[in-house]
Amino acid sequence: MGITSGVFKDWDPLPGKKYVQAGLSFRALHALDVLDFQVGTFFSPLTDTIDVYGKREIPSNFVLPEQTVSYLFASIKLNKPVYRLPLFSTKPVRLVALEGTAKVGDIVSAAQSGKYTANLLNYFNFTRFGLSDAFVPVGGSGIADDIGVPYKLTPKLYHVSVSQPPFLSDVMVASFLDQDANRQCLIPMDVKTAATLDNPNKISAVDLAGLMPSRRTRRLFARSSKNILTVAVSEKSKRVTGIISSEVGSQVNSGEFLPVDELEDFKILPTLIQASAPVHGVGFLSFYKKQPIRLKNPEVIYPFMTVAVLPSAKAVSFVTQKLNGEAIEEYSYSEFEFGANFNEKSLDGVSILKDLNRFTKTKAKRI
Numbered sequence: 433m434g435i436t437s438g439v440f441k442d443w444d445p446l447p448g449k450k451y452v453q454a455g456l457s458f459r460a461l462h463a464l465d466v467l468d469f470q471v472g473t474f475f476s477p478l479t480d481t482i483d484v485y486g487k488r489e490i491p492s493n494f495v496l497p498e499q500t501v502s503y504l505f506a507s508i509k510l511n512k513p514v515y516r517l518p519l520f521s522t523k524p525v526r527l528v529a530l531e532g533t534a535k536v537g538d539i540v541s542a543a544q545s546g547k548y549t550a551n552l553l554n555y556f557n558f559t560r561f562g563l564s565d566a567f568v569p570v571g572g573s574g575i576a577d578d579i580g581v582p583y584k585l586t587p588k589l590y591h592v593s594v595s596q597p598p599f600l601s602d603v604m605v606a607s608f609l610d611q612d613a614n615r616q617c618l619i620p621m622d623v624k625t626a627a628t629l630d631n632p633n634k635i636s637a638v639d640l641a642g643l644m645p646s647r648r649t650r651r652l653f654a655r656s657s658k659n660i661l662t663v664a665v666s667e668k669s670k671r672v673t674g675i676i677s678s679e680v681g682s683q684v685n686s687g688e689f690l691p692v693d694e695l696e697d698f699k700i701l702p703t704l705i706q707a708s709a710p711v712h713g714v715g716f717l718s719f720y721k722k723q724p725i726r727l728k729n730p731e732v733i734y735p736f737m738t739v740a741v742l743p744s745a746k747a748v749s750f751v752t753q754k755l756n757g758e759a760i761e762e763y764s765y766s767e768f769e770f771g772a773n774f775n776e777k778s779l780d781g782v783s784i785l786k787d788l789n790r791f792t793k794t795k796a797k798r799i
Contacts, residue, residue, distance in 0.1 A: 434518070435517070436516070436519055436569060437517070439515070440562070442560060442582050443531060447533055452501055452536050453533055454533070454539070455495035455496075456493060456494060457529050458517065458527070458528055460525065460526040460527065460528050460619055461618040462618065463785040464785075465618075466618075466663065466791065468672070476516065476517055477491075478518060480492045482496065482510065483509075484539075484544070485508075488544065491548055492516040494512065494515065495512060495513060495515045496510045497511070498510070503536045508540075520569075522568070524567060525568070526564050526566050527564040527579060528562070529561065529562040529564070530561050530620070532559050533557050533559065534556045535555065539555070549628070550604055553604075553623050553625055554625050557641070558585055558621065558641050559584065560585060561581060561583050561619070562580050563579075583643060585641040586642055586643070587641050589640065590607050590682060591639055591684065592637060592639075592640060593686065594638070594686050595687065597627075598664075598692055602664070603627040603635065604623060605624055605663075606621075606624075607623075607640040607641065607642045607660055610678075613656065614783070615676075619656075621640075621642055624639075629667055642658065657679055658678075658679060662675045662689075663675075670695075671692045671792075675687055675790050676788055676790070689790070690790045691792075695794050697796050700757065701757030702752065703751065703752055705750045705765075707739070708746060708748065709767065710768075710769045713768045714767070714768050714776070715740070715768075716764075716766040717738070717750055717763065718765075718766070719737045719762075721733070721759050721760060722734075736760070737755065766791065767792045767793075771787045
């Protein structure tokens with residue numbers, strides 16, 4: 433793991449003292465990342481301190497350029513130019529930078545409460561995005577190249593209607609570019625919340641910014657495809673279900689989520705676990721152990737064994753007796769649904785991801 437840091441460039445002029453300029457950095461996603469999608473995907477687990485009517489902790493991947501804003505009868509000076517982001521990867525990654533504005537009162541309220549939930553993203557109007565060069569995170573702390581944020585976003589480019597998910601959840605919707613149209617590098621340009629666990633039955637359509645083609649962007653993103661990702665995440669991320677809509681227009685109906693059965697947490701690992709696959713897809717049954725690491729966190733959970741289930745098998749009864757069940761901390765079942773052209777006899781784990789339409793993941797943990 434490395435802690436990467438840097439600054440953003442190419443800020444727009446401050447649109448008035450009643451607005452805060454802010455930026456957000458996070459790792460560009462791979463198609464497989466969406467299976468472990470969490471609300472915290474866009475918020476760093478580390479925090480930094482700012483002064484907003486006293487010392488306040490905010491996620492370390494937030495950036496606040498130097499500015500003076502007005503709130504009630506006072507002026508507030510803000511200046512947090514550097515983002516910090518922990519990265520777990522031994523392979524090259526790229527960072528996405530989003531810049532935008534929000535009302536001062538919304539940001540002050542969030543900072544005072546110390547609660548950074550999915551709904552916070554709805555306060556932002558993202559106006560620019562940028563992408564770093566690829567790099568491999570290193571152990572300890574390192575400085576990445578500063579990220580230019582030169583590409584202007586068009587507000588409300590996509591209007592997305594969202595269906596009710598099959599369980600109570602936060603529902604997040606993101607517009608993104610698939611850089612090479614193969615789901616290997618997904619670049620979010622805007623993200624909003626359609627429903628929250630506080631009010632899960634109220635599903636709202638969302639408007640998302642996106643990249644309007646220009647001479648410059650056509651050259652740089654000539655092979656990219658436009659996508660909308662809609663993800664429902666249950667409490668504690670025990671269940672995730674999502675939809676990827678490709679080559680979208682201005683009006684998007686994300687469609688129906690795949691149903692997801694809940695797995696029961698366990699004291700003793702079940703000796704027999706049933707699994708099946710979607711008609712046009714693959715199922716994965718995965719088992720996880722703890723791995724000590726030399727950081728403040730004493731350990732991480734890592735996949736110890738994964739079993740693939742194909743449609744021709746219909747259903748699989750997996751016997752766990754040989755796994756040393758006492759060492760298994762959790763297990764999960766995932767489903768990838770592809771298009772009607774899916775052929776299990778000619779699977780290619782890289783190229784097939786570009787046809788991923790819907791996915792689910794559900795977990796059971798040791799209690």
